[in-house]
Amino acid sequence: MLRILVTRLALGVTTVALxxxxxxxxxxxxxxxxxxxxxxxDAVGVRLENCxxxxxxxxxxxxxxxxWAQGALHGDLGRSAGSNxxxxxxxxxxxxxxxxxxxxxxxxGVPLALLLGILAAxxxxxxxxxxxxxxxxxxxxxxxxxxxxxxxxxxxxWLGWVPGIVMADSAAPLAAFFPGIVLPVVVLTMVMTAHxxxxxxxxxxxxLASDHVQMARLKGVPEHRVIxxxxxxxxxxxxxxxxxxxxxxLLGGVVVVEKVFNYPGLGRFLVDSITExxxxxxxxxxxxxxxxxxxxxxxxDLLTLLLxxxxxxxxxxx
Amino acid sequence: xxxxxxxxxxxLARGSGALGLGLVAIHILLALFAPLxxxxxxxxxxxxxxxxxxxAAHWLGTDELGxxxxxxxxxxxxxxxxxxxxxxxxxxxxxxxxxxWLGLAGGRIDAVLMRLVxxxxxxxxxxKMLLIIVTFGAAAQVLTVTxxxxxxxxxxxxxxxxxxxxxxxxxxxxxxxxxxxTGAIVLREVLPNVRDALMVExxxxxxxxxxxxxxxxxxxxxxxPPTPDWGLMIADSRNSMAIAPxxxxxxxxALSTLITGINLxxxxxxxxxxxxxxxxxxx
Numbered sequence: 001m002l003r004i005l006v007t008r009l010a011l012g013v014t015t016v017a018l019x020x021x022x023x024x025x026x027x028x029x030x031x032x033x034x035x036x037x038x039x040x041x042d043a044v045g046v047r048l049e050n051c052x053x054x055x056x057x058x059x060x061x062x063x064x065x066x067x068w069a070q071g072a073l074h075g076d077l078g079r080s081a082g083s084n085x086x087x088x089x090x091x092x093x094x095x096x097x098x099x100x101x102x103x104x105x106x107x108x109g110v111p112l113a114l115l116l117g118i119l120a121a122x123x124x125x126x127x128x129x130x131x132x133x134x135x136x137x138x139x140x141x142x143x144x145x146x147x148x149x150x151x152x153x154x155x156x157x158w159l160g161w162v163p164g165i166v167m168a169d170s171a172a173p174l175a176a177f178f179p180g181i182v183l184p185v186v187v188l189t190m191v192m193t194a195h196x197x198x199x200x201x202x203x204x205x206x207x208l209a210s211d212h213v214q215m216a217r218l219k220g221v222p223e224h225r226v227i228x229x230x231x232x233x234x235x236x237x238x239x240x241x242x243x244x245x246x247x248x249x250l251l252g253g254v255v256v257v258e259k260v261f262n263y264p265g266l267g268r269f270l271v272d273s274i275t276e277x278x279x280x281x282x283x284x285x286x287x288x289x290x291x292x293x294x295x296x297x298x299x300x301d302l303l304t305l306l307l308x309x310x311x312x313x314x315x316x317x318x
Numbered sequence: 319x320x321x322x323x324x325x326x327x328x329x330l331a332r333g334s335g336a337l338g339l340g341l342v343a344i345h346i347l348l349a350l351f352a353p354l355x356x357x358x359x360x361x362x363x364x365x366x367x368x369x370x371x372x373x374a375a376h377w378l379g380t381d382e383l384g385x386x387x388x389x390x391x392x393x394x395x396x397x398x399x400x401x402x403x404x405x406x407x408x409x410x411x412x413x414x415x416x417x418x419w420l421g422l423a424g425g426r427i428d429a430v431l432m433r434l435v436x437x438x439x440x441x442x443x444x445x446k447m448l449l450i451i452v453t454f455g456a457a458a459q460v461l462t463v464t465x466x467x468x469x470x471x472x473x474x475x476x477x478x479x480x481x482x483x484x485x486x487x488x489x490x491x492x493x494x495x496x497x498x499x500t501g502a503i504v505l506r507e508v509l510p511n512v513r514d515a516l517m518v519e520x521x522x523x524x525x526x527x528x529x530x531x532x533x534x535x536x537x538x539x540x541x542x543p544p545t546p547d548w549g550l551m552i553a554d555s556r557n558s559m560a561i562a563p564x565x566x567x568x569x570x571x572a573l574s575t576l577i578t579g580i581n582l583x584x585x586x587x588x589x590x591x592x593x594x595x596x597x598x599x600x601x
Contacts, residue, residue, distance in 0.1 A: 011433075015433060015440060018433055022437050022438065022441075030449065137578060137581055137582060137585070138574075141525065142574050143529050143574075143577065145552060145553075146573060146574055149566055149570065152559070153566070157560050255444045256444075256533050256536070256537065267442075270444070271448065274449065275448075275452065286441055289442055290437070290440040
């Protein structure tokens with residue numbers, strides 16, 4: 001068990017290190033640097049050279065990478081090329097906002113997805129299953145900006161129930177994001193619920209067909225006990241990994257939703273920084289999102305391992 | 319009898335598969351023949367016809383510049399479909415072949431490359447796409463190559479896993495014993511066995527590429543105005559939603575039916591091929 005833990009951790013750390021290398025190299029390969037972004041048309045001759053010397057950009061790439069990586073390990077992500085403000089606090093406040101959005105979506109979506117997935121599996125090929133599957137396909141496939149546009153039209157313009165955009169700025173207290181956060185949460189919930197629901201459904205169906213469930217039924221265990229005690233504990237394990245991917249997606253990939261609703265989170269910050277060529281900020285966000293992805297998936301793997309004795313013994317025996 | 323024994327036949331035999339393939343076929347035909355069907359010029363601006371509601375002259379109304387929405391919707395998927403239809407087979411081909419080869423070869427090269435794959439996959443798609451677009455622009459060629467590259471990376475993982483399921487079988491050992499090289503084994507022994515998995519993967523990649531393409535257009539990073547494009551049209555319609563709600567309807571329906579159609583078809587294809595698609599996850 002300990003050996004698996006150490007191996008997985010080492011793999012995760014390696015991946016994060018690779019992500020940092022990759023993103024540093026990618027930004028390095030882009031034409032222009034922080035000085036060109038700051039000075040713009042003045043980025044010629046002595047001024048450019050001075051700026052590069054001030055920021056240490058005249059040093060070799062390897063040395064700069066090591067500096068950057070070392071700083072990042074200590075929580076120092078450098079300064080923004082646009083505002084010259086330290087990046088870490090800017091990132092922290094956006095991460096907070098994105099976590100609020102993700103947290104609301106998870107709080108609604110995960111229980112809903114589990115419920116619908118189990119219901120669809122138990123009523124397989126009947127009305128609840130067919131309706132849930134169809135809704136799932138639509139939720140999964142209709143682009144976020146399409147569902148967002150439709151929802152804004154219906155609930156904001158037509159019915160006037162909730163605002164169509166978030167007016168609060170990034171540093172506003174969390175309460176200021178309500179009720180504008182409702183529609184983005186609904187859009188995100190639709191997509192994630194569909195994904196989790198499908199996994200739960202097929203995994204419940206698999207477990208329902210397994211020997212130990214047949215055995216329990218043959219012994220005369222009441223059906224509700226079969227479901228609660230014999231089916232759900234093992235059927236919900238695969239959901240952990242999907243929820244983990246959902247968390248990573250919610251924290252990193254919801255750029256479109258944040259843009260549509262003017263929500264001041266990480267995704268919008270990322271797009272704005274890329275268009276403004278604020279490369280130090282882009283690097284910092286990429287490193288953060290890559291680490292979140294690796295960390296969340298690692299946590300899910302370990303949790304699955306911990307909760308599933310079968311998997312545990314097979315892997316440590318190998 | 320003969321028809322239903324093929325993969326295509328079994329896919330069509332499912333209601334959702336027939337519906338999905340039908341939707342995709344209609345979209346492909348419309349995209350191919352749209353220039354012959356459109357009633358108006360997509361770029362002609364008519365100041366007198368701004369926000370004309372749907373009627374006899376303009377069946378789906380006009381937009382903020384008086385352009386015919388039916389015309390622009392019929393033409394609005396062509397670039398997205400062309401770019402993604404080229405990028406999808408390229409992505410599946412390079413990702414698939416490399417993945418199978420890694421699955422067979424194993425060892426250090428496999429370990430190193432798979433860590434790189436993990437690292438690339440841990441970054442959000444929009445970050446990767448935008449870094450390329452701000453550098454090289456959003457010309458169709460750039461988008462095709464970029465999509466083909468980034469959407470081929472997850473295929474490596476899928477193909478490698480599928481190859482692992484085949485590697486230990488006797489016919490691989492037999493091929494090795496006959497003295498075939500890894501390249502020949504990849505093409506002749508493994509590829510036919512993972513073909514179904516790659517086809518399903520390809521269909522999914524296609525729908526995700528379309529999603530990415532139209533999202534980029536919607537955000538203003540993709541197709542440049544005034545070229546008709548669904549993502550762009552939906553973005554434009556947001557400004558006039560209160561006065562001309564019909565302007566968003568047609569592009570929304572077009573884009574949604576195409577992507578949903580692809581997914582229905584992919585779903586039925588996976589079931590017909592006996593593959594479990596439940597583990598497919600958020601991209």
